[in-house]
Amino acid sequence: MTDTDEVEIPEVNYVSGSGLPIRGNDIDTDQIIPARFMKVVTFDGLGEFAFFDQRFTEDDDLKDHPFNEDQFQDSSVMVVNSNFGCGSSREHAPQALMRWGIDAIIGESFAEIFAGNCLALGIPTVTADSETIQSLQEWVDANPDEELEIDVEAEQVRYGDTTVDVTVDDAQRKALVEGVWDTTALMKSNAGAVQETAAKLPYVSDADANGSGSESSTSAD
């Protein structure tokens, strides 16, 4: 292990950018990225397929969708309604949104796996009640070039002259603010404790409990 292997994890205290509204409850991950675009072995290039079937007709003509509108092309904060990201666990969904240019999402509520996948990419999923969301969507529609700011630590969103309180799940807030949302290295550093936990489980054999990739396993180096 050398220092070059350490991954830099930025702290995400604030996200600012112009917004775009994606209206509707229960927008599932099949809509965010249809399965046919998942026949890939990397996430590169997924951005152009975000909301594909909502954006294009059979003949590739443009449909009405915020992702197609000129005024939202530089937007980075999505404002959504309830149960956003339900369905499949595919990380391809937040990966596609991120690669399209989305840095944060404000919504009434999020499906759990989707929110977890966003966190693993450093994308805040911030919640507020339906009236707040509706006002925000209307403001974003009327002010597509103006920035809104999410203060993750203070759990506030500022737009125009308005500041509203929002909710950021405790663990998500800490992970983003302290820059520990990429958990691999952190958890890897507990390898000894992991082995101890494994060794106590009756279904894990002694040999398997040590693992093979762990640093304390016997190896030829």
Added chain:
Amino acid sequence: MSERTLYDKVWDHHTVTTLPTGQDQLFIGLHLIHEVTSPQAFGMLEERDLEVAYPELTHATVDHIIPTADQSRPYEEDAAEEMMSELEENVREAGIEFSDPDSGDQGIVHVVGPEQGLTQPGKTIVCGDSHTSTHGAFGALAFGIGTSQIRDVLATGTVAMEKQKVRKIQIDGELGDGVEAKDVILEIISRLGTEGGVGYVYEYAGEAIENLGMEGRMSICNMSIEGGARAGYINPDETTYEWLAETDYFQENPEKFEELKPYWESIASDDDAEYDDVVHIDADKLEPVVTWGTTPGQGIGISDPIPAPENLAADKQDTAQRAQEHMRVEPGETMDGYEIDVAFLGSCTNARLPDLRRAAQLVKGREVDDDVRALVVPGSQRVQETAEEEGLKDIFEEAGFDWRNAGCSMCLGMNEDQLEGDEACASSSNRNFVGRQGSKDGRTVLMNPRMVAAAAIEGTVTDVRELPEAEVTA
């Protein structure tokens, strides 16, 4: 917070430490991987110069992209071949066991794990697939994860998670004729909503659950995620133990069975366990459930009227309106008689042996409607082999069904099996989202496998209880 439930106990046994975020670092006893969500995770491992920490606790199969007709290599579709090759290389390099098609053990990951005895009570099980909740049927704590979390599990054998609340769903009474496990879970989702389970793990309990075999229990736990609950489980009992004893792992290691049984018994929820919420459902009152819309929560009994959007809760009206336009259904009608073009019998929800047996019983001596293309996709090669030995393949083929090889197939249309145009499909799968089965104009009606068989024969959604007995000729 809940106390002394299976969830609490299994969680405690697997907690390594509490992370600075307040999340717990949870040890993972079984990591199942497949070709769609794992290649990027292996790529991330390579970028960071990390190895797979627990290859012995990891198991791979191929299911999402595999063709179900011609499986000869290279696969006709280049992308599918590339994904398969990538998986083959990754598991070979890491020393991960692979139930590949040549092994005769390949199949949908949530069918393969249980049938090989990898799925056991009291294990933590993850997979990059939301239907991992299936394995909760055995009293395991099982949930779907994203690709970055797959990276975490590969690299460390653990995931970072927040503990959730536990809702007990108590299903008392007995299921009537023609009513199955699938109907129970569709009813639960329509009652509690597609996001009703967010923040919860579901414990399914009660007489109706205890009376179910393992396959029915799997159908129920499988769709927990459609109700927003990341995991669902059933306490292990004699039914569980009998099933486990027949699996490879315990046939090969019979001493392990006796050794582990006390642990399995110890992790079941205590009689005085405390829950964050309890919901009661009366099994006697259920009938076959079908969906009328484009979320799994938009379900009704086969003889119930489709609801008018304006009569639904305010936040459901807009979704319902759009769903009814897409499905071309009218409030007040029932789904009985809804014309279908395709019948799909398959998926991790309902493609196990008893599912195929029950459907075959209904199909025997009948014919698929002329205007319907019908296919049966067994959940695994083992299911397929046994079904063929039992003559189920012949029954289905004689009736006009296509008999395919194992895979996810038309549940999500990642291989060649897809709806075309605005075809309507009677499907034993788990999601009726717009575009889910491969065509954005396709229309999916979710139902139990016997209802799928009945729809295939009649050409319309049909109450299986009203289908007259077929004249079976010898």
